Amino acid sequence: MISIAKPLIGEEEIEGVVNVLKSGIIAQGPRVKEFEEKFAEMVGTKHAVAVSNGTAALDLILKAAGIRAGDEVITTPFTFIATSNSVLFQGARPVFVDIEEDTYLIDPAKIEEKITERTKAILPVHLYGQTADMDAINEIAERHDIPVIEDAAQAHGAEYHGRKAGSMGLAGTFSFYATKNMTSGEGGMITTDSDEMNERLRLLRNHGQSERYIHKILGYNLRMSDIMAAIGLVQLKKLEMFNEKRRKNAAFITSVLSGIEGLKAPVEREGRRHIYHQYGFRVTGDYQLSRDELLKKLNDAEIGARKGYFMPIYEQPFYKEMGFSQDCPVAKRVLDELIELPIHPALTEDELEYMADTIRSA
Ligand SMILES: Cc1ncc(COP(=O)(O)O)c(C=O)c1O
Known part of the structure; x- marks a missing residue:
């Protein structure tokens, strides 16, 4: 059978993992930091925050952006379920907007009619690896003063008029699941230019800890490990x-x-x-x-x-x-x-x- 997906893992990835295992630092450490820096550089954002998977990336950025019960988030019905589930995780409601027939991407011409006073974000998906029409989406979002979060789980390195997926909204989220264009086994990343989002995301992924055993906010454990980052670093190259x-x-x-x-x-x-x-x-x-x-x-x-x-x-x-x-x-x-x-x-x-x-x- 010619398989629908095949992760390409070589000697370099294996060596990277072995080196981490031998180093004694196998949880979140220097490899995660390096992966974040290199990924931010690729996307062209000031920050990148590594997390345990793409679903966690969506969940945390919606929390960081303040989405809460009663809010509405506009998105597409043609995506993996994690996109809209992440809205439900906040107690908010996904509002589905139809797609363009030939690209399968959210149709910007149909967004505005779905905006209400409860709309608190637009969450386009760069489905199958093509970016949604970000100029049109950002123009609507700016007019209504609502943030745009790009679900770029399937779009590592995709471009829109010279800009990379994940660099065109308040933030972008990525998945490194085994079948994605690059993998770390499981894994996720959030890219953003916002210092405020960066800071909140780092607290949220690590029990809200600002320093050891000081918990500033309610947080989670959604960290990436250095074992995963070692694979991701080679795949990024x-x-x-x-x-x-x-x-x-x-x-x-x-x-x-x-x-x-x-x-x-x-x-x-x-x-x-x-x-x-x-x-x-x-x-x-x-x-x-x-x-x-x-x-x-x-x-x-x-x-x-x-x-x-x-x-x-x-x-x-x-x-x-x-x-x-x-x-x-x-x-x-x-x-x-x-x-x-x-x-x-x-x-x-x-x-x-x-x-x-x-x-x-x-
Ligand atoms: C569009 C989309 N969003 C979110 C996710 C969630 O990513 P993960 O499987 O890493 O949790 C995926 C992928 O699996 C996806 O394809």
Whole structure:
């Protein structure tokens, strides 16, 4: 089976971990600090705060930004559930805005009608590795004086008119889960230019401690360990190479799809650098097979293609129980049309050719 994801771990990562284990400092220590500095440099922010995973990153930045019970946060229904769950963790309510059909990203034209006096943040997701339309989103946010937090869990190194994902709002959050464009096994990071956010995040991730056994605020243990950071540091060095390979793979698959009626490749908007965490294409009504029929052919041919997220988040069982019934028809349709194809940097030329041939002959 050609797998949908494959972490690329080499001797350098192994050596990095062994060195940490031998050093005797295996919890949060100098490697975490170095990883934070190098990651902030890559994103182009003043600060980066490492945490235990991408969900913790979202949870802590929403807490640091003061989101609380009764507030509303605008986001997309086409994302991993952690995005909107992090809003629920605060006792606040996610308000779902529909997506653009060809990029699958939150549609800025539909944001303003959802803003109320309870709206306290906008949380766009740079889904699959392409940045949302940040100029349009920031313009709306500024007019209403609400902060923007970028969920960049899938967008390490993605760009929007020369600016990096995670540098365009109050803060950005990242995940280093095993399948992401760079990994630390598990892990997360929050990037921000705000000294105030930086300070609060550092307290929140470490029991609110300002100094040993002095607890200034209610905090948690959501720290990253030096073992994880050692892997992340090496992966960060390889990120550009990984992303370039993903872009090359994606360009090839897009060229294959463009010759087939009814199959729609994902669109990379002008001025954006998509880093293809996932390659999701649409099987529309003009194609000769249904989405599920094409998917079965791919899976029968040992290609690890799959549906994307099965449904808009508001249709998930426990969201329905909570009474969510927001209607995002574009997200609903695109999710029913979508197939994710393997696009990771470990794919060989032969595997790419084989996927292309299988799609063509289907
Ligand atoms: C868009 C999005 N947000 C948040 C997360 C949460 O990250 P983690 O799995 O590291 O908690 C993920 C990934 O898994 C994600 O894809």
